[in-house]
Amino acid sequence: MSPNRLNRRFALVRRPEGMPVAADFQLLEEPLPPLADGQFLLRNHYASLDPAMRGWMDDRPSYVPPIQLGDPVRALTVGMVVESRNPDYPVGQWACGMNAIEDYSLGGPGRFTNCVDPDAVLSVTNYLSAVGTVGFTAYFALLEGGEPKAGETVLVTGAAGAVGSLVGQIAKMKGCRTIGIAGGPAKCDRLLRDYGYDAAIDYRGKSPEELTEAIRAAAPDGVDVHFENVGGEILDAGLLALNQRARVVICGLISQYNSDPYPTRNLWQLIVKGARMQGFILTHYVPRIGEAIPVLADWVKQGKLRVDEHIEEGIENALPAFLRLFDGTNQGKMILKIA
Ligand code: NDP
Numbered sequence: 487m488s489p490n491r492l493n494r495r496f497a498l499v500r501r502p503e504g505m506p507v508a509a510d511f512q513l514l515e516e517p518l519p520p521l522a523d524g525q526f527l528l529r530n531h532y533a534s535l536d537p538a539m540r541g542w543m544d545d546r547p548s549y550v551p552p553i554q555l556g557d558p559v560r561a562l563t564v565g566m567v568v569e570s571r572n573p574d575y576p577v578g579q580w581a582c583g584m585n586a587i588e589d590y591s592l593g594g595p596g597r598f599t600n601c602v603d604p605d606a607v608l609s610v611t612n613y614l615s616a617v618g619t620v621g622f623t624a625y626f627a628l629l630e631g632g633e634p635k636a637g638e639t640v641l642v643t644g645a646a647g648a649v650g651s652l653v654g655q656i657a658k659m660k661g662c663r664t665i666g667i668a669g670g671p672a673k674c675d676r677l678l679r680d681y682g683y684d685a686a687i688d689y690r691g692k693s694p695e696e697l698t699e700a701i702r703a704a705a706p707d708g709v710d711v712h713f714e715n716v717g718g719e720i721l722d723a724g725l726l727a728l729n730q731r732a733r734v735v736i737c738g739l740i741s742q743y744n745s746d747p748y749p750t751r752n753l754w755q756l757i758v759k760g761a762r763m764q765g766f767i768l769t770h771y772v773p774r775i776g777e778a779i780p781v782l783a784d785w786v787k788q789g790k791l792r793v794d795e796h797i798e799e800g801i802e803n804a805l806p807a808f809l810r811l812f813d814g815t816n817q818g819k820m821i822l823k824i825a
Contacts, residue, residue, distance in 0.1 A: 493518050495558035496587035496804045502543055505744045505812065510543070511559070511805055518590055525594035526570035532797070533587045534562040534614040535808045535820040540743040549769050558586035559804070564602065564613045565591070565825065580604050582613045587804050589824060606783045609795075615648060615819035616793040619768055621782045622775055623737060624652035627766040629660075631735040632711035636661030639705050641724055644715030645683065646673035648794075648819035649737060653713050654681045655791055662711070665704045667697075667720060669814045680792055689720055697723040708732075717741050718748040725752035734763040744812060794818030 492515045500510045521527060542560055545552050553560055564582040567575045572594055575581060583599030585591035593599040604610045607617055615621060627649075634640055640657040644650040645666025654664045654677070665685045666677040674686035685704035689697055701709070701723055708729035714721050717739030728734070734756070742748055756763055771778075785791035796818045798807035803822070810816040 491518050491590075492516065493588055493590045494801050495589075496801055497556055497558050498543055498553045499555055501545055501555070502540075502744075506540070506543065506805065506809070508805060513802060514558075519592070521569060521571045521592075522594070524572050525592055526567050526572045526575040528563070528565040528581055528583070528585065528591045528593050528599065529568045529825055530563040530565040530585065530589060530591055531823065531825040532564050532611050532614055533585075533804075533822045533824055534618060535804070535811065535822055536561070536619065537738060537740045537743055537811050539808065540812075549767055558588045561585060561587045562614055562619055563587075563591060563824075564610055567593075575599070575601065580610055582618070587801060587822065587824070589801065607786055608793075611795050611797065611821055612783070612786055612793060614821050615795050616652060616786045616791055617779055617782045618819075620648040620819055621652055621793075622771060622778050623766070623768050624649050624656055625778045625782060626768070626771045626774070627735050627737045628653050628656055628711070628713060631737075631764050631766045632657075632713060632733050634660050634662045634711050637663075638710035639663045639665065639707060639729075640711040640713060641665045641667070641701065641705065641709045641727070642683075642713045642715070643667045643689075643720050643724065644738065644740065645686070646676050646681070647715065647816070650713070650715055651676075651681045651794065651818070652791065654683050657711070657713075658682045659790070665701070665709070667701075667716075667724075673814075680794070694719045694723050698726050701727045711735070713737060715740060717750075722748075722750055722752045725750075725755040728755055728759045728761050730759050730761075732759055732761040734761060736763060736765045740812070795821050797821045797823050799823045 495514045499512045502510045563585040567579045640662045646668040666683040667687045677683040677686040712734040715738040718741040
């Protein structure tokens with residue numbers, strides 16, 4: 487290994503209060519340690535930027551430990567092995583794993599890295615989108631959490647986003663009627679045109695009452711599966727449209743990741759509708775990801791599943807790219823090109 491090679495790492499140096507700001511991070515340059523037996527060095531080409539990262543920046547118990555101050559921000563990355571002391575990860579092999587926003591990541595024992603085949607997908611970035619965490623989430627959370635049946639109505643919030651756009655398309659494949667909620671007319675156009683939604687609702691500028699009205703108008707027969715990515719008033723409005731024995735999948739609550747929790751008012755609807763509300767966390771499905779990979783890769787390759795990726799360039803742009811998830815200016819799965 488070149489002793490002079492430096493690793494740029496996008497590190498968390500202060501815990502954000504509310505929306506993250508530049509002073510919460512620092513771009514470190516550190517020398518790379520020599521490889522031990524069994525280790526390999528991955529040159530990260532792309533890093534996935536996910537809303538969940540905001541939660542990992544807080545010092546509180548969650549499904550993964552908080553990012554330690556001074557450590558690089560944890561991220562799923564895809565890259566190429568450039569040095570190796572592990573025969574299962576030869577130089578030139580593409581691999582994907584839970585690493586960090588950094589030029590190079592060490593792989594090997596105790597690290598979660600999978601070899602990937604760029605020819606099985608349209609682009610290697612698909613391993614961070616439709617054949618990555620958001621694809622697995624859409625697949626398992628909808629099919630197992632929502633249990634959609636043909637003819638049922640599925641309502642998706644955050645519907646034009648990475649998870650939401652896939653959920654809508656998979657629900658359509660299962661024969662459901664789909665209604666998407668997103669911010670702004672351009673995203674609503676995309677719901678109908680690109681992701682096959684049957685109806686689109688722009689939540690921006692609507693009071694909770696107007697939103698409830700819009701959902702009832704789009705779903706005159708009620709909602710059987712409510713797939714929640716956003717939370718707050720949007721979830722509350724959706725609860726009022728549930729059918730008997732509806733399933734509410736709480737996949738994400740992005741509207742509250744930088745603020746205090748919203749006091750949900752309409753939970754009583756779960757009682758009177760005998761409905762089920764269930765949280766979803768992908769980590770529970772890690773042992774089953776092997777089931778989803780070939781299905782999702784096949785759908786992508788055959789053009790049955792449209793995947794939009796929003797790729798921003800440069801590790802120095804990690805923060806502005808990440809913040810696009812919260813102001814809604816991302817147009818698809820948010821990915822940072824590092825190499
Ligand atoms: P998206 O690509 O959907 O991007 C985030 C979108 O959220 C924005 O484009 C914006 O869309 C919307 N948004 C942001 N802030 C607000 C707000 N205050 N109110 C309403 N909408 C808002 O991101 P992902 O697809 O990666 O993630 C979607 C959700 O899925 C997140 O909640 C995430 O945490 C969750 N998730 C959960 C997983 C799990 O295992 N449970 C795994 C992966 C993701 P718009 O312009 O329409 O407002």
